[in-house]
Amino acid sequence: MHDWLQxxxxxxVAAALGDLGEVVAFTxxxxxxxxxxxxxxLLVVAFVVMATRxxxxxxxxxxxxxxxLAPPITVIAPAFDEEATVVENVRSLMALKYxxxxxxxxxxxxxxxxxxxxxxxxxxxxxxxxxxSELEHxxxxxxxxxxxxxxxxxxxxxxxxxxxxxxxxxxYAESDLVCAVDVDCLLEADALLRVVQPFVEDPDHVVAMGxxxxxxxxxxxxxxxxxxIGLPGNLLARLQTVEYLRAxxxxxxxxxxxxxxxxxxxxxxxxRRDVLIEVGGYDRHTVGEDLEVVVRIHRFxxxxxxxxxxxxxxxxVCWTQVPEELGALARQRVRWQRGAIESFVxxxxxxxxxxxxxxxxxxxxxxxxxxxxxxxxxxxGYVLLPVFFVLGVINWDFIIAYLALTFAFGIFISVxxxxxxxVELSRFPRATDLARLTLVAxxxxxxxxxxxxxxxxxxHLHHLRGKKGWGRQQRRAFAAG
Amino acid sequence: MARILVxxxxxxxxxxxxxxxxxxxxxxxxxxxxxxxxxxxxxxEPELIILDGMMPGSDGLQVLRxxxxxxxxxxxxxxxxxxxxxxxxxxxxxxxxxxxxxxxFMPEELAMRVSKVLRARA
Amino acid sequence: xxxSTGLLDRLLQAIWTTALVLxxxxxxxMLALIFRRRLQEWLxxxxxxxxxxxxxxxxxxxxxxxxxPKSLLAxxxxxxxxxxxTLDETAQLVKGAARERLAELGREVGVDVHLRRRLRAxxxxxxxxxxxxxxxxxxxxxxxxxxxxxxxxxxSVRLVAAEAALRAGADFDGVLDQLxxxxxxxxxxxxxLFLAMAQGWPEALARRLDVHDPAMRQLLALQALAEAxxxxxxxxxxxxxxxxxxxxxxVALLALVRLDxxxxxxxxxxxxxDAEARVRRLALRLVPRHHPKIGxxxxxxxxxxxxTGVRRAAAALLPSGEEAGSHTLPLETARA
Numbered sequence: 001m002h003d004w005l006q007x008x009x010x011x012x013v014a015a016a017l018g019d020l021g022e023v024v025a026f027t028x029x030x031x032x033x034x035x036x037x038x039x040x041x042l043l044v045v046a047f048v049v050m051a052t053r054x055x056x057x058x059x060x061x062x063x064x065x066x067x068x069l070a071p072p073i074t075v076i077a078p079a080f081d082e083e084a085t086v087v088e089n090v091r092s093l094m095a096l097k098y099x100x101x102x103x104x105x106x107x108x109x110x111x112x113x114x115x116x117x118x119x120x121x122x123x124x125x126x127x128x129x130x131x132x133s134e135l136e137h138x139x140x141x142x143x144x145x146x147x148x149x150x151x152x153x154x155x156x157x158x159x160x161x162x163x164x165x166x167x168x169x170x171x172y173a174e175s176d177l178v179c180a181v182d183v184d185c186l187l188e189a190d191a192l193l194r195v196v197q198p199f200v201e202d203p204d205h206v207v208a209m210g211x212x213x214x215x216x217x218x219x220x221x222x223x224x225x226x227x228x229i230g231l232p233g234n235l236l237a238r239l240q241t242v243e244y245l246r247a248x249x250x251x252x253x254x255x256x257x258x259x260x261x262x263x264x265x266x267x268x269x270x271x272r273r274d275v276l277i278e279v280g281g282y283d284r285h286t287v288g289e290d291l292e293v294v295v296r297i298h299r300f301x302x303x304x305x306x307x308x309x310x311x312x313x314x315x316x317v318c319w320t321q322v323p324e325e326l327g328a329l330a331r332q333r334v335r336w337q338r339g340a341i342e343s344f345v346x347x348x349x350x351x352x353x354x355x356x357x358x359x360x361x362x363x364x365x366x367x368x369x370x371x372x373x374x375x376x377x378x379x380x381g382y383v384l385l386p387v388f389f390v391l392g393v394i395n396w397d398f399i400i401a402y403l404a405l406t407f408a409f410g411i412f413i414s415v416x417x418x419x420x421x422x423v424e425l426s427r428f429p430r431a432t433d434l435a436r437l438t439l440v441a442x443x444x445x446x447x448x449x450x451x452x453x454x455x456x457x458x459x460h461l462h463h464l465r466g467k468k469g470w471g472r473q474q475r476r477a478f479a480a481g
Numbered sequence: 482m483a484r485i486l487v488x489x490x491x492x493x494x495x496x497x498x499x500x501x502x503x504x505x506x507x508x509x510x511x512x513x514x515x516x517x518x519x520x521x522x523x524x525x526e527p528e529l530i531i532l533d534g535m536m537p538g539s540d541g542l543q544v545l546r547x548x549x550x551x552x553x554x555x556x557x558x559x560x561x562x563x564x565x566x567x568x569x570x571x572x573x574x575x576x577x578x579x580x581x582x583x584x585x586f587m588p589e590e591l592a593m594r595v596s597k598v599l600r601a602r603a
Numbered sequence: 604x605x606x607s608t609g610l611l612d613r614l615l616q617a618i619w620t621t622a623l624v625l626x627x628x629x630x631x632x633m634l635a636l637i638f639r640r641r642l643q644e645w646l647x648x649x650x651x652x653x654x655x656x657x658x659x660x661x662x663x664x665x666x667x668x669x670x671x672p673k674s675l676l677a678x679x680x681x682x683x684x685x686x687x688x689t690l691d692e693t694a695q696l697v698k699g700a701a702r703e704r705l706a707e708l709g710r711e712v713g714v715d716v717h718l719r720r721r722l723r724a725x726x727x728x729x730x731x732x733x734x735x736x737x738x739x740x741x742x743x744x745x746x747x748x749x750x751x752x753x754x755x756x757x758x759s760v761r762l763v764a765a766e767a768a769l770r771a772g773a774d775f776d777g778v779l780d781q782l783x784x785x786x787x788x789x790x791x792x793x794x795x796l797f798l799a800m801a802q803g804w805p806e807a808l809a810r811r812l813d814v815h816d817p818a819m820r821q822l823l824a825l826q827a828l829a830e831a832x833x834x835x836x837x838x839x840x841x842x843x844x845x846x847x848x849x850x851x852x853x854v855a856l857l858a859l860v861r862l863d864x865x866x867x868x869x870x871x872x873x874x875x876x877d878a879e880a881r882v883r884r885l886a887l888r889l890v891p892r893h894h895p896k897i898g899x900x901x902x903x904x905x906x907x908x909x910x911t912g913v914r915r916a917a918a919a920l921l922p923s924g925e926e927a928g929s930h931t932l933p934l935e936t937a938r939a
Contacts, residue, residue: 033618067563068798068830095515095540148546150572189490189535201791223514223536397615404619408626415629422636431640438633493692500662585698588665 021384021393028381029402035374036409038366043416045254050314050424062193063097069200071176072100073192073270076169077183078162079105083112087121089183092224094149098192102151104169105183109138109159118154122146127153129172135281137167162266163282163289170281173273180290182267184321186216186226191317195270198311207275208297208310210256210264212248214427215241216319226319231433234324239448242440244322246417249314249425256312260363262298264310266290268318275300275308286346288339295347298359316427330455337459340371345463375453376460378406382450407445414441482506483599486525488518488544489533489561494584498531498561501588502595515544522548527556529599531591534562534573545576557598561586650685653677657686661693664708665701675712683717690714691736706739715740719748722764727757734760738767746773753778758787762796769799775807783811788820797827805833812839817848825851829858837864844870849879856885860893868894875901880910887916 075093079086086105093103107115118124124144131140138160146152157168166180177199179192188194195211218232218241232238255261264271266289276282279300282289294310301308323329344367350360351368385402388394418434418441421427428434485507487498492513499509510525512518515536522530522544530548534541541560548554560573560581570581579598582591660674670678678686687709694705709715718740721733734752737745749771752764761782768778779800787793800808801824808824825843828836840862843855856874859867871894874886887905890897905917 036622063563069794091515091543094543095536097535149542200794203791223516225514395612397612397619401615401618404622408619408622412622412625412629415626415633419629419632419636422633422640426640431637431644434633434637434640438630438637493689494696496658496662497665497693497696500659500666504666585696585702587699588697588701589699 018391018393021388021391024384025388025394025398028377028385029398029405031374031377032381032402032405035370036405036413038370039250039409039413042254043250043413043420045257046250046417046420049253049257050249050420053314062190066193066197066200067099070099070193070196071199071203072102073098073177073179073196074169074173074175074273075101075103075179075181075192076166076173077103077105077181078108078165078169079110079114079183080108080159080162080165081110081112081114082183083110083114083117085184086114087117088224090118090122090152092187093181093183094152095189095224096187096192097189100175101192102153102173102175104153104155104172106155106157106165106169108161108165109157115154115156119144122149122152122154124154129153131171132174133171133277133281135167135171135277136284137164137171137281140168140171143172161284163284163286166289167281167284170273170276176273177270178273178276179268179270180266181318182320185213185267186219186221186224186319187268188315188317188319189225191268192270194315194317195268195313197313198309199270199272202309205307205309206311207272207301207308208264208294209270209313210252210261210311211268211313211317212252212315213244213265213267213318213320214248214316215244216321217241217324219319229427229429231428231436232322232324236326236329237322237324238436238440239444240322240329242414242418242437242444245421245437246414249420250413250417252312253314255363255366256310258362259309259358260361260366261310261312262295262359262363262367263291264294264312265318267320271297286339286342287335288343291339292343292346295343295350295359295364298363299347299350299356302356302359314425316425330458333452333455334459334462337371337456338463340367341460341463344368344372371456372460375456379450379453379457381406410445410449411442414444417441482508483528483595484508484510484525485595486510486512486518486521486527486530488512488515488521488530488536488541490514490536491533494533494561497588498591501592505592505596507595515540518544519547522556528602529595530554530556530558531595532558532560532573532578534560534570542572542576545573545578549577557602559591559594559598650681653681654685654689657681658689661689661705661708665693665697665704668704670708678712683714684721686712687714687717687736691739694739702739706741709739715745719745722748722752727760730755730757730760731763734764734767736767738770741770741772746771749773750778750781753781753785758785758790759792761785761787762793766796766799769803775800775804779807779811783820788823789818791823793820793823794827797823798830800824801827801831801833805831805836809833809836809839812843814843814846814851817846817851821846821848821851822854825854825858829861832862834862834864837862837866841866841870844873849881852877852879852882853885856882856889860889868896872897872901875905880908880913883908883910883913884916887913887920890920 077093082089090103090105105118124146127143127145129143138158140155140157142156144154144156153172155168155172157165170178177196181187191211195209198209199206215232215237216226217234217237218230219226220228220230232241252261269290275297279293279296283292286292297310323332344364347364350356351364353360381402385394385399389399415438418437422434428437482505485502487495487509489495490513495511499511503509510521510527512521518530518532521527532541532544545554545558548556554577557579558577560570560578561584562570562581563584573581580594582594656674656677660670660678663674664670690705690709694702697705715737718733718737721729722737724730724733730752734749737749746768749764749768750773753761753768755761755764765778765782769775782788805828809828812821812824825840828840837859840855840858843851846852846855856870859870871886871889874882877883877886883905902917902921906914906921908914908917
């Protein structure tokens, strides 16, 4: 009897468990390998795009090349409780280099003196403007203009969140193109001119354009502009510097070329106004409205059999202050992940359908695979593979291959993005900055990367629990200097 | 000769204006953005300001407005404006700018207008 | 067990060796780039004084027609392309005699020779830049170099060369004859060239308008003349209202709107009777703002049009009862 039990244990259960373990182990390594191959392809595509793009490198040439062709743009800037900084931010928006543009600042029911600060600085008077769309948004309390700045419009409304404020801004925009910006981001003076280029070349088909967002921490800022690019002293911010480079230089550049770009950053994006209105404006019930609206544009245009393009311009145009404290960063990342999952779940029926073309076949599949699946699989790998190794299910070769895939490849991708930046843009002013970033690109794979996956997991759990709202947000004022 | 403030973020234009006017014996001060222009205008009291329509910080019109505090600025201002920014020119003249030049411009013309404005104020 | 097979072990080995090779290669390239940057920093520290001296020389030449010898020396020591850039940027800021003086200086230090050489460079971007910059030099030698570039393999080079040749004073019809049937004129990329032509030579460009030519170049020419505000060419633009191509008829109407001519209401009235429903719909969209005095009977007739879009648009415009005469523009139809 005893013998029989022992036999059963050794030959049936253990073997079955071992086989199951093997299947799990191979799934993990297979997914990890696919992920890395995707990244490799993206990196190669990004290199090709960057090497063959025809762009005006110098601002002066950009101006003389586009000044006569650039269409009017309305810049929509939602503001919530920004009393301290709003005036300076509006001034810097008004000083953008662009032939014809209007700034619509939307005060999203701020609790502080945001509107008062604007009134004091610009001498607001009621404006006679009728809404030009029927988008839904919280009630508007008043529309003001400034006699001194005829191309500034202030829309004062009740609080409704960022998407709601953008919709209100859209309602009062008049030009064919609108640009959604985060009011606390620093824009390059020629940001509008750079990002509008695809539209100028193909006005009939380009419906949305994004540009590169970079980390402002550590840069010298003056008059609302980046004076000198520098590296942040804070380690977390420095890690994000590399992370943003990788996300924009590698991923968005190539998704844009492939035709599967599913997000235009909420910090800076230009859209055709009529298309935004047709698709129903920004969604007010998601935390990732910048991703969701682009997915919806893809869906709408495909549903109506219209030819369209969502384009990405690699030039850095927008600089954002990233969180320097772990808690704030964690909240941001958890929110991003929830936004990604929400958008994916809402539009998952587009996936792998021929009707939705590359947006469905690649774009949505890519969100599922890279943003949702692989971070979880990687975490599973960290936990299970050592256990399998101890149990003898997998051998040394397997462990080494997995570690190489995760870490060596990770380093390669990060360093590759850095190489791309240096070869094509060379925006970092000093050789020592590059050397420091290279070190960051190596070491971000040990710790920071795992932390990010953990935050994504938390985001996933929050989504499952159906948590709503934005989470607490802290913003640091820009230090002048 | 006169002390003149050149406010422009384009260093090539600054050089161009500086050389043209220094050759005529003027003393040149430089501001690279709007806020700096206001600082220098209030502390150094130039006799004339040459102001670019588009600058970081505060653009030319905002600078004019802050210099004038409602009325026309006490210092004469010549606006430099780019093509397609005609509304800036009109706005500038309304806010009390004495004259304007549209880029591209003739350096001789700039020198001429500067001496005309200075003579009128003398 | 699957794992024990040699094939899998080899696969796993292949994975980690590839990853390691990639990472080492990446790091080596990165190190090389850091080193290159270091070198550039060093070069730059030596070049900056030269550049300042060269620029001072350029300004002094512009002002007095004289370069201090020290500046001239600095100019010669700078890489040719760097001085070409400064010269070009300055040339964009000035006009008139100052531009000619800059061209003279350019010839003096051989910038035009350098640019003509770059006009045959391997990279298209380099050729484009050279062509654009050559427009400063209005002499036969450079004009013929630009004329040769009209046969370049790359479309955008041909377009930029044409624009530069025109700016350098080449004969308008000569350049256009050479380029007229070029495929480069058949897409939006040519918009800039057409705009330059409409700004500088509106009459000559308008003479090329042809009601029987359905090609994209006609459309771009019309748009450019409108954008440039070439009011004097309006009779030829109006003639295009009778073009055989529907798209051209539409664009011609929009061009007249852009030029805001007194004949516009009549033209809109005429377009409302166009054989093509698309043109009638466009004309209807223009009615509220540009032809508010339209007769009620006309709108009523259009409200019974064979095309549903025309019917709907006309019905929307029909004033309801007593409000007759005070049309308001319905939301979102103003996008013309």
